[in-house]
Amino acid sequence: MSPWIGIVVSFAYVFLVIGLSTVLLKRGLIQGEASRKMVHVLVSNWWLIAMWAFSSPVWAVVVPAAFVAINYASYRFGIFKAMERGGGREDFGTVWYALSLLILAAWTFSSPCRPWVGAVGILAMGYGDGFAAVVGKRFGKTRFPGSKKSFEGSAVLFAAVLATTALVAGFSGVPSSVLLALAVAGAAVVVELVTPMGFDNLTVPLSSAALAWLLSTHPDLIPYALGFAASAVLILPAFARGSLTAPASAAAILLGTAVQWTGGWVPFIALGLFFGPAVLISKTGSRLKEPDAKAVHRRTGARSAVQVLANGGPALFFLVLYVLDRSPVFLGGGLCALSAAGADTWSSELGMLSRRGPVSFLTGKPVRRGISGGVTTLGFVGALVGAAFVAPLALFVGLPPLKSILAVVAILVAGTLGSLIDSLLGDTMQAKYRDPRRDGWTERTEIDGAALTLERGFAWMDNDLVNGLSSLVAGAAGLGLFALLA
Secondary structure, three states: OOHHHHHHHHHHHHHHHHHHHHHHHHOOOOOHHHHHHHHHHHHOOHHHHHHHHOOOHHHHOHHHHHHHHHHHHHHHHOOOOOOOOOOOHHHHHHHHHHHHHHHHHHHHOOOOOOHHHHHHHHHHHHHHHHHHHHHHHHHOOOEOOOOOOEHHHHHHHHHHHHHHHHHHHHHOOOOOHHHHHHHHHHHHHHHHHHOOOOOHHHHHHHHHHHHHHHHHHOHHHHHHHHHHHHHHHHHHHHHHOOOEOHHHHHHHHHHHHHHHHHHOHHHHHHHHHHHHHHHHHHHOOHHHHHHHHHHHOOOOOOEOHHHHHHHHHHHHHHHHHHHHOOOHHHHHHHHHHHHHHHHHHHHHHHHOOOOOOOEEOOOOOEOOOOOOOEEOHHHHHHHHHHHHHHHHHHHHOOOOHHHHHHHHHHHHHHHHHHHHHHHHHHHHOEOEEEOOOOOOEEOOOEEOOEEOOEEEOEOOOOHHHHHHHHHHHHHHHHHHHHHHHO
């Protein structure tokens, strides 16, 4: 078939879409933003025409190149009302849209790449970003902090990119097409979230296509890309609900990716079993805990990047050793460190809800509720529960059946030990300051701008360092216990 026919069909299709949306807009059947997204979604289907009509990048770039100029003229002079919001900065996204088509046409219609790679990117932009904007604007209730974008919109983006990528890769005969699609969808959500409005018409298609090409040519990278995608899916809901700051969310996603890369899916699942329940338990009774938390703790509210690394960093340390020596001993050490992080979180959060006031870990004397080093019976039960979330994964570290059962007990013991070590360090070495407003200590260094006097512990020993050290000790104890079992 002559490529000239493809050119004619291409222009006819695109102008048909624009014309149809313009008619619907003028008759009041759809609103301005709906009209714009209708064009956004349907024009992406042009790529299917290009795959049918063209075999050379020389011909494939003709239509996108023309629409870079046409869309810019429309942006400047408001030619196609169905495409524009009204001359604002975000309207320049239509130019980025056409430019994405141009770049991907020039790249993926050239050897050795394949046009299906471009289809992944373009359909991710058309259907994924398009439907995400519509759903997010109408139904989005959970907005990401500091952004107009919503969790609901991101969920739709993930589902749309997953579906379109799986279909395109599957029909193109790409191995592991569903796994590849999961990785691309997760990455697209993160890219769209961090990209300023309008520029996502450039970043989402190009990054999605590039990742699809990379994973199709290097399928051994798929598990690591899936680790990143799974981390994003796990972390972004917590970020949207204000449980993590933006830097903490980024740190958590990178931590999850690193844990999967170094240890595989067993410690990654352990990380999820620590993180998910920890977020939920921290919200339990939040109104009851809030007064004491604000009075005692240096930081309240969303968790910081330092807190994320303090809880997950020790486990990553043992998993790096696991990369160097594939012994289950080091894998067990990483699981014990995560078990300790979970035990400490559950102990602290449930302990603050105890009807009986806490007592000092060393002396047994009453201490202020929420202060580090204070223990309660309910808090100890919480430590056992938190450690128990991770412990069953010992069944999958590669030990014989009987030893695997003993390894479950080992993780439970090491995790609970880590929580006790945390209480010991908190009671003896963690910095505590005299609160002039009340008879007791606080971990805050100042109140209302006035510096407080250090009365116990070391100024450099804060709660984050205590958490990290206790998890390291638990991991080291795990090394010893697993060495006996290996």
